[in-house]
Amino acid sequence: MTDTLTANRLENLWDDAKAAQMSESEKLLYRSNLLGSDKRVTNYGGGNTSAKVMETDPLSGDQVEVLWVKGSGGDIGSITMDGFATLYMDKLRALKGKYRGVEFEDEMVGYLPHCTFALNPRAASIDTPLHAYVPRKHVDHVHSDAIIAIAASVNSRELTAEIFGDEIGWLPWKKPGYELGLWLEKFATENPDAKGCVLESHGLFTWDDDAKGCYLTTLDIINKAAAWLEAKTAGKPAFGGEKRPTLPEQQRREVAAKLMPVIRGLVSKDRHKVGHFDDQQAVLEFVGSQMLEDLAPLGTSCPDHFLRTKIRPLVVDFDPANPDLDATIAGLADAVSAYRDDYKAYYDRCKHSDSPALRDPNAVVYLIPGVGMITFALDKATARISGEFYVNAINVMRGASGVSTYQGLPEQEAFDIEYWLLEEAKLLRMPKPKSLAGRVALVTGGAGGIGAATAERLLREGACVMLADIDAGALDKARDGLAARHGKDVVRSVQMNVTDENQVIGAYADLAVEFGGVDILVSNAGIASSAPVEDTSLALWNKNMDILSTGYFLVSREAFRTLRAQDIGGSVIFVASKNGLAASPNASAYCTAKAAEIHLARCLALEGAEAGIRVNVVNPDAVLRGSKIWSGEWLDQRASTYKTDKEGLEEMYRQRSMLKRSVLPEDIAEGAYFFASDLSAKSTGNILNVDAGNVQAFTR
Incomplete structure (x- = not known):
């Protein structure tokens, strides 16, 4: 069993001393963050919490009852006070x-802004009525896997009664909204x-x-469900047992690294997508199981799961017992096309006269027996x-199939949520x-x-x-700084010579597994040397x-291999040097190598054009600040060549330029960025x- 359905109890993390200093609305925030911090309670962005609090009306000065409820699109684990909507009860x-x-219930959402307390700009969610009309001050709504395993069983009503008796009620499936709020109030x-009540x-x-009390009740009910499930499924093989073997970890990553760029290219023709690979134990247990082919087509049950994972996953045709990766790759185009056709047919079967237009018909979730799960999205x-969410x-599915029969949402109900106005x-x-949303870049010399x-x-x-950088310490520092500013999801690093x-081949394999492929190569790794030719x-x-x-050459060759596998174009940028065009004294090795680099870029531009791969060069000169090549020997040598000291070298370069300006790394x-973006979509070679202007380096 996984951690989600384990008998290990959810711990009571409530601190009475801390809570004693809080207002009722602050206790709501405290409770929400505690619940959302544990994925056994609810998934990211899932569920909502509320409290009915007496507040001072800003106009009348009277005490009025106000509903504080998680705003639309928030996450209770990371929510702050401004993440709650506030409405007059x-x-x-x-x-x-x-x-x-019920046929007009959607129009009720339009009335919610008229109930806003204190001009709070946070939009109220469609679940607001479910909190407002329950005649209790505090309400929690969570999507615990243990509870949904009961709720998604064909006999969920009977199982709910067996586990909880009269302590917890049950309501049949109903799309979230105003009518369900009235149902819950009635119950x-x-x-x-x-x-409480299981939906x-x-x-x-x-x-x-x-x-x-509300917090403890939520924990207690989830703990009861998890313990009951574990007792009922003890000794039973999950999903009917293993049907296909699980490959060793390194082999799983190698398969994923080959598959992900191909899939990414097939699903990114209209808009670039980014991939994620997951081979945790829960995933491997499912994709190698006897029940994979039966359960995967049923899709998910909880609306929050479904909105993130689409109607159903795509199961990739791969046999880990007799792996033929070339055959699997050859069949991907047909498999992705068949999924799209199936999705379009689903849309046509279920659409209404006022349904939104067909959205991206590609799968989000890809299951590979013996290997794991790949997901693709816009970021x-x-x-x-x-x-x-698919985990x-x-x-x-594990819990439901272990004690009953799992059921997904009926197709029409699923559509009505996915294409809900x-x-x-x-x-x-x-x-x-943003202009590079969905794009993946490798930057060498990245530290x-x-x-x-x-x-x-x-x-x-x-x-x-x-x-990518050869300097591990500088690389870690650069990565951590970028991650702190932009988030850990979007930054990775690899030590690479x-x-x-x-090492270069391995770095691209890591890049494929981490993000799905590559679109942009900034080849920037550098060295500088200065010596008379005889020395x-x-x-x-x-x-x-x-x-x-x-x-x-090596980093470009591997970039081309990945870019051709994706077949959605790309951009290669060489950071060369003014010295590749203009000779410089006492630097023959450096200047000649930079000239070779520039000519390599021209050759690659010729080769890549038919595949939409653009190759261009940025030529800097005298970028001293922050550059590692200017520390140490090279700086001394260039200062000696131009008969100045270290402090005077930057000024000498500035005055040498036509514009009399320093060139910075940001320049x-x-x-x-210009060559990486679509701003230069018609530029290659x-x-x-x-x-800052150097007449010797003019290209013509």
Whole structure:
């Protein structure tokens, strides 16, 4: 059994001393964060909590009853005070007079803003009536896997009664909304001793007139369900036992690294997507089980799960007992096409006259026997969270099939939630995607000044970035800094020597597993040397060539292999140097290697054009600040060459330029972003000088 359905009890984390200093609304926040901190209680963004609190009316000064309830789209684990909607209870009760029946219930959401207390801008969710009309001060609604396993069983009513007796009630499936709020009010009123209610195929409501009491009730009910499930399923093989073997971990990652770019390319023709791989034990148990083919087509039951994971997953045709990865890859295009056709048929069967237009028909969840689960979405966080939701669904199916028969949502009910006009309105309110949303970048030399600045620029525009560098300590520092500013989901790092073929190949495999593939390569790893030709050793010459020519070849070759597997184009950017175009004294090895680098870019532009792979060059000059190549020997050598000291070198370079300006890492990053983005969609084989003006480096 997994942690979700274990007999290990949810712990009471309530601190009476801490809570004693809180107002009722602050206790609501405290309770919400405690509940949301444990995924055994509810999934990310799932469920909602509320409290009915006496507040001072800002106009009359009178004490009025106000409903504090989680706002639309929030997450109770990370919610803050401004994440709650606040509404006058007397106005919410008055709404009953506006209700025209279940066929008109969606219009009730439009009345909720008229109930707002204190001009709170936080939008109330569609679940507001379920909290407002329960005649208790505190209400919790959570999506515990243990509870949903009961709720998604074909005999969920009988199982609920067996486990909880009269303590917890049961209501049949009903789409969330105003009518369900009235149902819940009726049940709570007619059963005053009940502590909550299980909603079929949905989740759990619990209530109390005390914040701590409500919290403890929620924990107690989930613990009872989990303990009952474990007792009932003890000794039984999950999902009927194993049908296919699980591959060793390294082999699983190798398979995922091959499959993910191909799938990503097939599902990203209209808009780029990012992937996430999950091979935790719960997933492996399911994808290798006897019941995979029976359960996977049924889809999920809980609306929150379904909205994140689509009608059903796509099961990839792969036999871990006799793996033929080439055959699996060859069949992916047909499998993805068949899924799209099936999804379009589902849409046509279920659509209404006013349904929103067909959305992206590609699967979100891909199950690979013996390997794990891949999820794709428009951004990394959503891909990861979608996978978490499907793990919730796996836990639910395990529990339900272990004690009864699992049932997913009926197809029409599932469609009516997925294409709910209220959900469509929520999607339409989403902000416009950033220019590099869904794109994945690899930045070599990522721990240096130019590399880190470029990663920062790409991340700011919505890209996912993997930093590669030979310096482990600097790499960790750069990664942690970027993750702190942009979130851990979108930043990865790999220690890599660009001259080591196996390390380069391994880095791209890691990139594929972490994000699904690559769209942007910023080849920036660098070295600098300065010596008269008679003092240039063969080792020094070869070191320049190895890093600045061979290294750029290796990272580009692997980029091309992934980009061709995806078949959705891409952008390769070389960070070269003014010295690749303009000769410089006492730097023959460096200048020659940089010239080779630039010519390699021209060759790759020719090769990549037919596949939509653009290759361009940014040429910096004299980027001193933050650059590792300017620390130590190179700085001394260049200062000696130009007969100045270290402090005077930057000023000398500034005055040497036509514009008399210093060139900073952020300036180079801007050039790299230009070539990475669609701003330069019609540019390939170009050189952009970012050198404050140097006539010797003019390209023509």
